[in-house]
Amino acid sequence: MLEIYNTLTRDKQEFAPIVPGKAGMYVCGMTVYDYCHLGHARVLVVFDMVYRWLKASGYDVTYVRNVTDIDDKIIKRAAENNESIHVLTQRFIDAMHEDADALGVQRPDHEPRATQYVPQMLEMIATLESNGLAYRAADGDVNYAVRKFDGYGKLSGKSLEDLRAGERVEVTGSKNDPLDFVLWKHAKDQESDEVKWDSPWGKGRPGWHIECSAMGSKLLGEHFDIHGGGADLQFPHHENEIAQSEGAHQCQYVNYWMHNGFVRVDEEKMSKSLGNFFTIREVLKKYDAEVVRFFILRAHYRSPLNYSDMHLDDAKGALTRLYTALKGAVVGRDLSRHDTVGLKPDLQEYGGVDWSEPYAARFKAAMDDDFNTPEAVAVLFDLANEVNRSQSAEAAAQLKALAGVLGLLQRDPQVFLQGGAGEGGLDDAAIGAQIEVRIAAKKAKNFAEADRIRKELLDAGIVLEDSASGTTWRRA
């Protein structure tokens, strides 16, 4: 039985979908004016993991992850680059897809762009206005009247009084209450036509918060199961979404709110404003994408995750152990002939996993406990030990199948273990040739020469492993 930690109630709750057998999930995606950084990678991977586990659990899942392609920063960046909004956003949407694909992130079922849902937003703003929750301010913006919505603060645990008392809430000109937020921003003369839409309140563009409310309810309904995003979106973004959606539809918006923890650098949140971020593509130049995915899934999704080369190296070593176990199983029993580890279709798909098998049962229990991936990964290591010990084809197949649920260990072990050749590194042929020379030296009992070659390769980052069946190599 799946339990999910719900930010709304601040405890774990059994997952009970609105429609039995189905699950609707919305995750706040990227604002596309730059490359994704590791913090974005975490959201992508974490909710991909959630998506996969829901599907593995038999739910018919509809996963929506939006793209914000209209916003102040986008407008600013496009102006700086002297290019159109569309050209800018499309470029970064393409880049985001490249990064997500590399990390093994499955595409969501829907990836709505804000600019395609302006009519739905206008409709919603009109409803809010007629419900007495929105007003047109003197400067032409349409704002949400926060104090008119009773439940405001229920997600973030803040009261309006607390918020008002906060030193950092500034009173801005045309708002009735400093906490009111913009639903519709009136157009400014100097802005290009590309960022102006007609509306009953004059030309303008949508505020950020209304985008998600509109896209969510359009694609998943006015009331859906799961809404996710980074912990920093809890307030005000998700709080405002609730105010908008529930204020407009007069029904509960979302049942389970999930928030992932931050990626940190030196114990500090990684963010654009702090300038301490690493882009995904930057990190992928140095580390295998699966190592990055493993690094993310090795921690619980709600915990902070410190980024450093040392931690990535550690993750790489750990993942190497898992792949080594699979490789050993193939070599030891020639599983490929029986197609067990390779591509056995029924085990490739989640449905093929026998969840009553002890390791699988432990894995499932961990995942059902609020997506406890560290525990699930620990099961993978126990299984790897079992594979190494028994050389059991079944255990190896199980290891690959369970890891597959997390989007891990699906590549040919050899490809993983021998991958990562940097520029100037030895190519496979050169390594093979050296190995042949060394084998000849060994046959001639010229161990000094054999050791010299091994040392030479090791210095080049190549580790040789002699076994009864021959010499294999991997990159350190």
Place this chain on the structure above:
RNA sequence: GGCGAGAUAGCAAAAUGGUUAUGCAGCGGAUUGCAAAUCCGCCUAUCCCAGUUCGAUUCUGGGUCUCGCCUCCA
């Protein structure tokens, strides 16, 4: 200032009212021409102070420290 999360071995990271987490590193052994990989064994923990309890890392209270949100942010 308000609100929230957290403090576990050398590092990372789970769980648990009493019994092995797990990975990396380290130590000893097996194996190996020597290694590597693997296996077996071992070593390092539960921030501080009270309380509840037969027993607390785990529950309660207080303290210290860290981080986050309150402004765009995944």
